[in-house]
Structure formats: structure tokens, C-alpha cells
Amino acid sequence: MDAACACAGTSAGGGSGRGNPDLGGHDFGGHSADLHFGLGLAGASVVGLDQARLARFDQDVLDRNTEHAERNRAWFSSHGVLALSLMSAPGAGKTALLLRTLEALGDRSLLTVIAGDPQATVDAARFRGSGVAAVQINTGRGSHLDADMVGHALERLDVRDGGVLFIENVGGLITPPSFDLGEAHRILVVSVTEGDDRPFKYPEAFAAADVLVFNKTDLMPHVRFDLDKCAAAAREINPELVVLKVSAESGEGVEAWCGWIAERRRSPRVETAAAG
Ligand SMILES: Nc1nc2c(ncn2[C@@H]2O[C@H](COP(=O)(O)OP(=O)(O)O)[C@@H](O)[C@H]2O)c(=O)[nH]1
Numbered sequence: 001m002d003a004a005c006a007c008a009g010t011s012a013g014g015g016s017g018r019g020n021p022d023l024g025g026h027d028f029g030g031h032s033a034d035l036h037f038g039l040g041l042a043g044a045s046v047v048g049l050d051q052a053r054l055a056r057f058d059q060d061v062l063d064r065n066t067e068h069a070e071r072n073r074a075w076f077s078s079h080g081v082l083a084l085s086l087m088s089a090p091g092a093g094k095t096a097l098l099l100r101t102l103e104a105l106g107d108r109s110l111l112t113v114i115a116g117d118p119q120a121t122v123d124a125a126r127f128r129g130s131g132v133a134a135v136q137i138n139t140g141r142g143s144h145l146d147a148d149m150v151g152h153a154l155e156r157l158d159v160r161d162g163g164v165l166f167i168e169n170v171g172g173l174i175t176p177p178s179f180d181l182g183e184a185h186r187i188l189v190v191s192v193t194e195g196d197d198r199p200f201k202y203p204e205a206f207a208a209a210d211v212l213v214f215n216k217t218d219l220m221p222h223v224r225f226d227l228d229k230c231a232a233a234a235r236e237i238n239p240e241l242v243v244l245k246v247s248a249e250s251g252e253g254v255e256a257w258c259g260w261i262a263e264r265r266r267s268p269r270v271e272t273a274a275a276g
Pocket residue numbers: 088089090091092093094095096097171215216217218219246247248249250
């Protein structure tokens with residue numbers, strides 16, 4: 001492995017090892033079938049950046065984020081606001097579930113939403129259309145919300161004391177888990193159309209979540225998704241995970257999900273910093 005390349009091969013796959021040696025002069029491990037770009041110090045590879053520099057940069061960003069997250073958390077705590085964030089792959093149904101949730105929870109003056117997306121303001125428009133105050137955050141090429149962005153959104157959102165703030169993160173399961181937003185709980189939404197191997201591919205998302213919500217259960221008859229196997233793999237990573245099943249489409253399971261929220265409102269977590 002050269003200094004700037006975080007790639008490691010493995011001999012486990014048993015590839016021919018011949019490949020195309022004229023492509024770029026890399027040594028990918030000779031006999032490797034598979035490539036691993038996440039095993040270096042930084043846990044990721046950026047072409048042209050060495051691992052130490054990348055790791056230092058990441059840590060600086062996360063440290064700065066934590067300062068903002070603590071500020072948000074203190075604000076939520078002093079105003080008795082329950083802040084819940086939702087993360088998922090794009091299209092898993094975060095917006096649909098939230099729209100159902102807002103409807104089921106009732107008193108809309110106490111509910112607010114921050115909606116994250118790379119572009120477009122359609123989700124915030126949907127939330128406003130359902131009668132709650134909402135702010136859209138567009139992240140452009142950025143793949144997650146950070147605590148500073150949430151802080152700015154709070155400046156323009158009328159979040160009532162004792163209310164609930166839902167934060168819909170940008171779709172994606174790689175970077176959102178690393179960014180503490182100051183929320184009390186993180187909800188991971190996995191739809192049954194995504195494949196039951198999610199915990200193996202995105203372990204950090206499962207480790208960072210407090211609740212795993214399986215969505216689109218109305219589609220179970222049409223897909224091959226072993227829900228019990230997926231839940232068991234998720235609990236291997238995170239034994240504390242609360243697992244719920246819902247269909248934002250039919251409304252099935254939404255009552256139990258809202259029951260979980262009501263319980264958190266009655267007995268909020270005494271906050272310390274969330275896992276980074
Ligand atoms: N059948 C079914 N479709 C759903 C369900 N929840 C969301 N969808 C659909 O999935 C698509 C993406 O949903 P959306 O809420 O925008 O996903 P987001 O990107 O995670 O916010 C939309 O077409 C929704 O109507 C569900 O429970 N069942």
C-alpha cells in the first residue's frame with residue numbers, strides 16, 4: 001500500500017490476481033479479489049490525501065460538531081423539547097412516516113420539523129402543508145446534517161417549550177451516524193424493500209441508533225426480507241435497540257411508534273453526550 005492509498009486487498013476472495021497491471025501502478029495485494037479502502041487510520045480513502053491528514057481533518061470536524069451539538073442539547077433541555085432525528089437510506093419513508101406521525105400526535109402547535117435534503121424544499125412544504133412549522137436545510141453536495149446547521153434552523157423555527165422537534169436527516173447511512181445533532185434519540189428507518197443485509201453493510205448506523213423502525217411492512221408479501229434475521233443482526237451490533245414495525249402507507253404500527261414517543265416525552269433521557 002502506498003502512503004496516500006488506503007487500499008488493502010484480501011486473499012480471501014481467491015481472485016486470479018492478474019487484473020490490469022497497467023492501470024495506475026497500484027499494488028492491490030496481488031492475489032486479492034476484494035478491495036478494502038476503509039481499513040486505514042481514517043476509515044476512508046480520499047485520492048491524494050494521506051491517512052493521517054484525513055483522520056486529523058475528520059477529528060477536527062467532529063470535535064467542532066460536538067461543540068454545536070452540546071449547545072443544541074442544552075437548549076433542548078432548558079426548553080423541555082424532545083428532539084428526535086431520523087436517518088435512513090434515501091426513500092425509506094422518513095417523510096411519509098413523519099407525516100403520519102404528525103397526524104397521529106395531534107397538537108400541531110407543539111410539533112416542528114427540520115428537513116434535510118441535498119436539494120429541493122418539497123419535504124418542508126409537505127410538513128408545512130400538514131400544519132406544522134418546518135424548515136428545510138439543503139446541504140448541496142454535503143451528505144448529512146451537522147449540529148451547526150440544526151442550530152441555524154432553530155433560530156428560524158418556532159419550537160415551543162415542551163414540544164417535539166423531528167429532524168429528518170439527509171438520506172444516506174454512511175456519514176449521518178457520525179454527526180451528533182444534540183438530539184435525545186436517533187431513529188433508524190429501514191424499509192423492507194432495501195434488503196435484510198443492511199446491518200452488515202452499515203453497522204455504524206445501527207450502532208448509533210436508539211430505535212430501529214422497519215417501514216413499508218405493507219410490502220412484505222411482495223419482497224424477500226427476513227425481518228427477524230435483520231432485527232437479530234441489528235441487535236448483535238446494538239443490544240439496546242428498540243425495534244418497531246410500521247407501514248407509513250397503511251398506518252399499521254404507527255400507534256406503537258407514537259406510544260414510544262409519548263413515553264419519551266413523559267420521561268426524557270437525562271442527557272449526556274451521544275455517541276459520536
Ligand atoms: N408501500 C409503501 N410505500 C411507502 C411507505 N412509506 C413511504 N413509502 C413511499 O416511499 C417513497 C419514499 O418515501 P419518502 O417518505 O419520501 O422517503 P424519504 O426519502 O426517506 O423521506 C414514496 O413514494 C412513499 O410514498 C410505506 O410504508 N409503504
